[in-house]
Amino acid sequence: MNKLLARLMPNNPGRAVVIGVPYLWLVLFFLLPFLIVLKISVSEMNVGQPPFKPLTEMVDNFLNIRVYLGNFISLFDVANDDLYARTYLSSLKYAAWTTIFCLVIGFPFAYFMARARPTIRPALLMLVMMPFWTSFLLRVYAWKAILTTNGVFNQILIGLGIIGEPLHMLHTPFSLMIGMVYVYLPFMILPLYANLVKLDGRLLEAAADLGATPWQRFWLVTVPLSKSGIIAGSMLVFIPCVGEFVIPELLGGPETLMIGRVLWDELFSNNDWPRAAAVAVVTILLIIVPLAIFNKYQAESQGERT
Amino acid sequence: MSTRPNWFGRGWLAAGYFFLYIPIVLLIVFSFNESRQDVVWRGFTLNWYRALIDDKEIIEGAILSLKIAFLTGILSVILGTFAAFVLVRYKRFLGRTAFSGMVNAPLVMPEVIVGLSLLLLLVSLQNTAAFSWLNRGMFTILIGHALLGMAYATVVVQSRLQEMDRSIEEAAMDLGCRPGQVFFLVTLPNITQALMSAFLLTFTISLDDVVISQLLSGPGSSTMPIVIFSRARLGLDPRVNAVATITIVVVTIAVIASSLYLARSERRRQKEISAAFSAEAAS
Numbered sequence A: 001m002n003k004l005l006a007r008l009m010p011n012n013p014g015r016a017v018v019i020g021v022p023y024l025w026l027v028l029f030f031l032l033p034f035l036i037v038l039k040i041s042v043s044e045m046n047v048g049q050p051p052f053k054p055l056t057e058m059v060d061n062f063l064n065i066r067v068y069l070g071n072f073i074s075l076f077d078v079a080n081d082d083l084y085a086r087t088y089l090s091s092l093k094y095a096a097w098t099t100i101f102c103l104v105i106g107f108p109f110a111y112f113m114a115r116a117r118p119t120i121r122p123a124l125l126m127l128v129m130m131p132f133w134t135s136f137l138l139r140v141y142a143w144k145a146i147l148t149t150n151g152v153f154n155q156i157l158i159g160l161g162i163i164g165e166p167l168h169m170l171h172t173p174f175s176l177m178i179g180m181v182y183v184y185l186p187f188m189i190l191p192l193y194a195n196l197v198k199l200d201g202r203l204l205e206a207a208a209d210l211g212a213t214p215w216q217r218f219w220l221v222t223v224p225l226s227k228s229g230i231i232a233g234s235m236l237v238f239i240p241c242v243g244e245f246v247i248p249e250l251l252g253g254p255e256t257l258m259i260g261r262v263l264w265d266e267l268f269s270n271n272d273w274p275r276a277a278a279v280a281v282v283t284i285l286l287i288i289v290p291l292a293i294f295n296k297y298q299a300e301s302q303g304e305r306t
Numbered sequence B: 001m002s003t004r005p006n007w008f009g010r011g012w013l014a015a016g017y018f019f020l021y022i023p024i025v026l027l028i029v030f031s032f033n034e035s036r037q038d039v040v041w042r043g044f045t046l047n048w049y050r051a052l053i054d055d056k057e058i059i060e061g062a063i064l065s066l067k068i069a070f071l072t073g074i075l076s077v078i079l080g081t082f083a084a085f086v087l088v089r090y091k092r093f094l095g096r097t098a099f100s101g102m103v104n105a106p107l108v109m110p111e112v113i114v115g116l117s118l119l120l121l122l123v124s125l126q127n128t129a130a131f132s133w134l135n136r137g138m139f140t141i142l143i144g145h146a147l148l149g150m151a152y153a154t155v156v157v158q159s160r161l162q163e164m165d166r167s168i169e170e171a172a173m174d175l176g177c178r179p180g181q182v183f184f185l186v187t188l189p190n191i192t193q194a195l196m197s198a199f200l201l202t203f204t205i206s207l208d209d210v211v212i213s214q215l216l217s218g219p220g221s222s223t224m225p226i227v228i229f230s231r232a233r234l235g236l237d238p239r240v241n242a243v244a245t246i247t248i249v250v251v252t253i254a255v256i257a258s259s260l261y262l263a264r265s266e267r268r269r270q271k272e273i274s275a276a277f278s279a280e281a282a283s
Helices: A002-008 A013-041 A070-075 A083-115 A121-133 A136-147 A152-159 A173-196 A201-209 A214-225 A227-242 A246-251 A259-268 A273-305 B007-032 B047-053 B056-089 B096-108 B111-126 B138-163 B167-174 B179-190 B192-208 B211-216 B224-234 B238-282
Strands: A056-059 A062-065
Touching (some): A013 A273, A013 B096, A013 B111, A013 B138, A070 A083, A083 A227, A136 B007, A173 A227, A173 B007, A201 A214, A227 A273, A259 B111, A273 B096, B047 B056, B056 B096, B056 B192, B211 B224
């Protein structure tokens, strides 16, 4: 007991304060809210204020705790209403496709950036980061004007004579994918670049001397060595994409189901707070595996640095 | 062996940058377009900038956003510095894994969920007697933004602290500095640049945030992104393009100026360090 106290209250009070301040903040505004989400997700909906029923009740001097699992059961009651199951699947699907497209576009991009002359590399890097500083919301909004029926893209296609009639592109899976890839591409490029720029060119030379073709050098040397960058970038794209709200709201259509939007509607249109909390809990469970992978590689790359 | 990008590499880079920048360029171009609903070029006008002056909703939103962003920047940098210090310097304390997990989680957690959890905390507090006065507004938005900002500030400050030379702190301690003095006289001046970039980063994140703001805002506390988002949902509005152009110009100038300033002071610092060492070698 004394040992525990000594660990909790070290002889250095400054240390206790330095640890205590951010810890308290995180417990109050991160941990506690999540416990409340958990609690409300097992509460029954209530019409009125608060919009959920209490878990504990005093009945005849007995403390009754009622855990209501109906919110979770109804999420996966496919026979009755498969909206949630379909939404989760389609969120994962769009996030996976976004990750794949970002990787296919971003890997060569980061590779060529890392191979550029060292003097122009900072400028190339700066150019990738600049859109970060420009409002994300406004950049998504910009695609609306490009993809709308009489928008820039249709005008160009008609002007080139490729199509006769304007295509319906806005509020389709196509416009959603363009928006997501556009927003998340820098998140893929930056970790890949950081990784590829450190790649030792002598290893490629050695492979070439030993008779490897460029294609073999790429697949057998470059790709394995940039594995941690590929994983970090993919997770940085995939995880936030699953819960994305603004892009599907502005560029997606009625058929592009995304979990962020369904959660939002549960909260503001249906006022079903327990259901919204249950949707959030399941979403966290969905991203916890990629999150763990990301943390592991993050810890490893930090370990390399120190 | 030639490793410079060939024509294919150059083409790929050019196409990539085109993709990244074309929406921003078009956003600016259409802020000067005369037509209201169309996205067809109908001639140059400054009408949308004039319309902004009378647009109370946007002006008030912008002022509120700037206030929140400024406070978020300060709060995030303070909390992030604490957290980074803990993560870099204190390798062993009770609950360290939980601590580092909680610090990093907002970086990848969907914003909808972060906002929802804070909203539910707020509602639960409102139902207790002690906090029934608490309402959604500027204060609650600030808390949400600072939670997100702290995570980013921690990453920035942490990497600077990691590469910092600890021997100068030890030297200060040997010369009789108390821990507080060491921090304020030695550590802090050494990480000022990281603090500045962390402030800029969290400031812009706050200025840009829609989801958390919308979830935690109440009547009369609509930030600029909330106003823009609600208009963007309805359709195209050239006034939004005008706001976009103004923010893009301001932010671009600020980012370029600050990175030039940072690069210059970094060079000066390196020069001072090498001057100190050569003076030492000479003596």
